[in-house]
Amino acid sequence: MIDVRRWVVAMALFLAGCATALTPEQKILHAVFVDVAHGCQSRYHTIHVDQVDLEGGLKIHADADSRSEYRAFVNCYVEGLKARAEAHRHAGQEVPEALLRTPDVELD
Numbered sequence: 001m002i003d004v005r006r007w008v009v010a011m012a013l014f015l016a017g018c019a020t021a022l023t024p025e026q027k028i029l030h031a032v033f034v035d036v037a038h039g040c041q042s043r044y045h046t047i048h049v050d051q052v053d054l055e056g057g058l059k060i061h062a063d064a065d066s067r068s069e070y071r072a073f074v075n076c077y078v079e080g081l082k083a084r085a086e087a088h089r090h091a092g093q094e095v096p097e098a099l100l101r102t103p104d105v106e107l108d
Contacts, residue, residue: 022054029096030054033103036080043076044069050108056081057104067107074105 022030033056037049046066051059058077062070085099 025096026054029056029098032084032099033058033081036084037077039080040073040076044073047073055103056098056101057106059106059108061108070107077105078102 030052033052037052037058041047041049046063046069048061048063049058050061053059060070060073081099081103085095088095088099
């Protein structure tokens, strides 16, 4: 069965990517942000990712009266990005600076 939310986000990201010319590095980094964000979304079911920007910032929303998972979700996202940075470092690859910054996470 198709996860409709994930499909909508993927299509929005695809269309946004078509509208702007991204470098291959930007595309890869954005895919990392999306992957980490969706991994955290799958752990915190009341938090939903609406948008992932090119700098790793997120716009999210929570189910009605269930904002209690916000901090845990943000921590999951930040730690997930740190883990990806460490994986790059461990593999001898250059670590993109965007993986080292604390991303903005806006809760609507």
